[in-house]
Amino acid sequence: MKRSVFLGAAFSAVLSLPAAAQTLNVVTAGDTNMVDYINDYLGPLFEEQNPGVTVRALGTGPGDGGSQALYEKLAAQKDNDVWDVDVGVVHQRMAGQMVTEGLLQSYRDRAATGDLVTTGSAENALGVDVGGYVMPMFQSQIAIAYNPALVPNPPQSYAELVDWAKANPGQFGYNGITGGMAGVGFVFGWMYAFSDMADALRSGPFDAAAAESWGPALASLKEFNSVATITPGNAGTLDAMNRGEIAMGPVWMDMFYTWVADGRLNPDLKLLIPAPGMPGQPMYYVVPEKAAEADLAVKFIELATSPEVQAEGIVRRFNWLPGIDANAVKENLTAEEWSALFTDVSPEVLAERGLAMPQADYFRTILEAYERQVAN
Amino acid sequence: MSTVHAPPSPLRGMLPGLLLIAPALLAIALLYVVPLARSVIFAFVDAEGGLTTAHLRTAIELYGRDLIFTVLVTLGSLALISVISIAIAGYLTLGATPWAVTALRWLYRWPLFIPFIVAGQTARSFLARNGLMNGLLIDSGLMDPALAQSLLDWRGLVLTFAWKQVPFVTLLLAGAMASVDRSTIEAARNMGAGRLRCLLQIVLPQVRGTLLVGLILSLVTILSVLSVPLMVIAGNPTMMTAMMAHRVTYYGDYAVANALGLFSYLITAVAAYVYLRMTLSQHKEGVR
Numbered sequence: 220m221k222r223s224v225f226l227g228a229a230f231s232a233v234l235s236l237p238a239a240a241q242t243l244n245v246v247t248a249g250d251t252n253m254v255d256y257i258n259d260y261l262g263p264l265f266e267e268q269n270p271g272v273t274v275r276a277l278g279t280g281p282g283d284g285g286s287q288a289l290y291e292k293l294a295a296q297k298d299n300d301v302w303d304v305d306v307g308v309v310h311q312r313m314a315g316q317m318v319t320e321g322l323l324q325s326y327r328d329r330a331a332t333g334d335l336v337t338t339g340s341a342e343n344a345l346g347v348d349v350g351g352y353v354m355p356m357f358q359s360q361i362a363i364a365y366n367p368a369l370v371p372n373p374p375q376s377y378a379e380l381v382d383w384a385k386a387n388p389g390q391f392g393y394n395g396i397t398g399g400m401a402g403v404g405f406v407f408g409w410m411y412a413f414s415d416m417a418d419a420l421r422s423g424p425f426d427a428a429a430a431e432s433w434g435p436a437l438a439s440l441k442e443f444n445s446v447a448t449i450t451p452g453n454a455g456t457l458d459a460m461n462r463g464e465i466a467m468g469p470v471w472m473d474m475f476y477t478w479v480a481d482g483r484l485n486p487d488l489k490l491l492i493p494a495p496g497m498p499g500q501p502m503y504y505v506v507p508e509k510a511a512e513a514d515l516a517v518k519f520i521e522l523a524t525s526p527e528v529q530a531e532g533i534v535r536r537f538n539w540l541p542g543i544d545a546n547a548v549k550e551n552l553t554a555e556e557w558s559a560l561f562t563d564v565s566p567e568v569l570a571e572r573g574l575a576m577p578q579a580d581y582f583r584t585i586l587e588a589y590e591r592q593v594a595n
Numbered sequence: 596m597s598t599v600h601a602p603p604s605p606l607r608g609m610l611p612g613l614l615l616i617a618p619a620l621l622a623i624a625l626l627y628v629v630p631l632a633r634s635v636i637f638a639f640v641d642a643e644g645g646l647t648t649a650h651l652r653t654a655i656e657l658y659g660r661d662l663i664f665t666v667l668v669t670l671g672s673l674a675l676i677s678v679i680s681i682a683i684a685g686y687l688t689l690g691a692t693p694w695a696v697t698a699l700r701w702l703y704r705w706p707l708f709i710p711f712i713v714a715g716q717t718a719r720s721f722l723a724r725n726g727l728m729n730g731l732l733i734d735s736g737l738m739d740p741a742l743a744q745s746l747l748d749w750r751g752l753v754l755t756f757a758w759k760q761v762p763f764v765t766l767l768l769a770g771a772m773a774s775v776d777r778s779t780i781e782a783a784r785n786m787g788a789g790r791l792r793c794l795l796q797i798v799l800p801q802v803r804g805t806l807l808v809g810l811i812l813s814l815v816t817i818l819s820v821l822s823v824p825l826m827v828i829a830g831n832p833t834m835m836t837a838m839m840a841h842r843v844t845y846y847g848d849y850a851v852a853n854a855l856g857l858f859s860y861l862i863t864a865v866a867a868y869v870y871l872r873m874t875l876s877q878h879k880e881g882v883r
C-alpha cells in the first residue's frame with residue numbers, strides 16, 4: 220500500500236514538473252493529422268515565440284467521437300477549480316453542447332484576430348448560438364470524387380447521380396453512415412435534395428414529427444444503396460477508387476488533396492459538388508471555462524488564426540480551406556497555391572453548394588431514420 | 596475460578612490469507628466488476644433515473660440483425676479455427692516428413708505477433724475485389740477477371756479472425772497432443788489405422804478439453820475486437836462492437852451501447868460457465 224502511495228506521489232510530482240515552466244495543454248479531436256499539425260508545426264512555432272512555454276498536444280480520436288471524448292474529459296472535472304485542458308479543438312456538434320452546458324469561455328473579443336472571423340459557422344453551430352466562444356481553425360468540405368477516365372460527363376446534381384448510379388450499378392461507392400463523416404455527409408446531402416425541407420434541416424426549428432415525411436426520400440435512398448457499393452470508411456472510398464473498383468464516391472476535399480499530394484491517390488481524379496449541395500464543417504478552437512492558462516491559450520489561438528499561419532499551415536501544408544476571412548489569407552499565398560485550392564470546385568460553386576451540417580437534433584434524427592429504414 | 600477459552604474466530608485464521616489476496620481482489624473489483632455492473636445497470640436506466648427497457652428494445656430493433664450476424668460470424672470463425680488448428684496440430688504431432696514439420700512449426704505462430712488492427716488493415720487490401728489476392732489469382736491464370744469479387748463481408752471477417760486465432764489454438768492443441776501417450780498412437784498405427792483416422796479417433800478425443808478451452812478463449816477475443824470489423828466490413832450488418840462504437844460516436848448514447856454490450860456478456864457468460872466447469876472438473880481429476 221505504502222509503495223503505491225509513494226508511486227502515486229512520484230507520478231504526480233513528475234506530471235506537475237513541467238507546469239512550473241508553463242505548459243499549454245492542447246487537446247484536439249480529429250484524425251492523426253490534427254495532432255501532427257500541432258506537434259510538427261503550430262506547437263514549435265508558438266514555443267519559439269514564447270520561450271519557456273511547452274505545448275503539449277493530445278489527440279482524442281477521429282470524428283465526433285473525438286469531440287465527445289473531450290467533452291467527457293471536461294464534464295468529468297466540472298467541479299474542479301482548474302481544468303487540465305487549455306485549448307480544445309472540437310467539431311460543431313459538441314461545441315454547441317459545450318457552450319450550452321457552460322463548459323467554455325467567451326474569448327473571441329480578447330483575441331486580436333477576432334475581427335478576421337467572418338464565416339456564419341462561427342456564430343451558429345448546428346443551431347446553437349456559439350458567437351464569441353469559438354474561432355474556426357479551418358473549414359473542410361465534402362465533395363464527390365470521380366474518375367474522368369470512367370466518367371467523362373459526371374452527374375451535376377443528386378437527381379442526375381441517381382440516374383447515373385442506376386445505369387452504372389456498383390460504380391458509385393460510399394461508406395454508409397457507420398464508417399465516417401464523408402458517408403454521413405453524403406446522406407445529409409441526399410436529405411437536402413429530396414426531403415423538401417433542406418432549410419429547416421439546417422437551421423431548425425426541430426420538429427420530431429418531420430421525420431415521418433422522410434419516407435419517400437429514405438425509400439429512394441434504400442433503392443439507391445442497392446446499386447451502390449458500400450465501402451469501409453472514408454479512406455476505404457479512396458482506396459476503392461484507386462483500385463478502380465468504383466468510379467465515384469464522396470470524400471473530404473482536404474483528405475483528397477493530401478492523398479494526391481502524397482502520391483497515394485491517382486492524380487487524374489477530380490472533385491465536384493452536386494446540386495443542391497453537400498455539407499462541410501469547420502473545426503473550432505475553444506478555451507474551456509476553467510482553463511489553467513487561459514491567457515496563454517488565447518495567445519496560442521491568436522497565432523493559429525493569424526493570416527500567416529492560416530496560409531502556411533492550414534492551406535499550404537494541410538490543404539484545408541481557411542477558417543478566417545479567405546481574403547486575408549489570400550495575400551500570403553501565391554496565385555498558384557490559391558487556385559490549387561479551387562482547381563476542381565470554383566469559389567462560386569463552393570459558396571453556393573457548400574452547405575452547413577444539419578441542426579444537431581436533425582443530425583441525430585436523420586442518422587436514426589437511416590438506421591431504421593435504409594440500413595435495416 | 597475457571598477461565599473460558601473462546602474458540603479462535605474462524606475469521607482471524609483467514610485474515611492473513613485475505614490480506615494477501617486483497618490487492619488482487621481490489622483490482623478485480625475496481626477495474627472489472629464495478630465497470631461491468633455500471634454498464635449493466637446503465638442499460639436499464641433512463642434519463643430521469645427510472646428503470647426502462649427502452650434501450651434494450653432500441654438495441655434489438657436497430658441492431659437485431661447485427662446481433663445474429665455477430666453470433667453467426669463468431670461460430671463460423673470458430674468452426675474454421677478448429678478445422679485448421681486440428682489439421683496443423685495433427686500434422687505437427689503425426690507428420691512423417693521432418694523438414695515439413697519443422698517449417699510448419701516455424702511458420703504457424705507468426706500471426707500471434709501481429710496486432711488485430713494490422714491484420715484488419717492487411718485483410719482490407721488483400722481481400723478487396725481488385726486486391727492482392729484476386730490480383731495474384733488473375734495474374735497466375737487461375738481466375739477469370741470477371742469473376743473477381745470482394746471478400747470484404749462476413750467471409751473477410753471469418754478469414755481474418757481465423758488467421759489471427761488459429762496460431763493461438765494450435766499452440767495449445769499441439770502442446771496437448773504432444774503430451775498424449777505415444778503408445779496409444781503407435782498401437783493404432785500398428786493395427787493399420789491411417790494417420791487421419793489416428794488423429795480423429797485416437798488423438799483428438801484425448802485433447803478435446805484443450806481444444807474447447809482454446810475455442811472459448813478465441814470466442815471472447817473475437818467478440819471484443821473492434822478494429823477488424825471497422826476495417827473489413829462495409830455497411831450493415833456488422834459486428835456488435837462496431838455498432839457500440841457507432842452508438843457512442845454519433846449519438847453519445849452509452850445506454851444503447853450498454854444494452855448491446857449486455858448481449859456480449861450473455862454470450863461470453865455461457866462460454867465462461869462452460870470454461871469454469873471444465874477447468875474445475877479437470878482440477879478434480881487432477882486431485883484424484
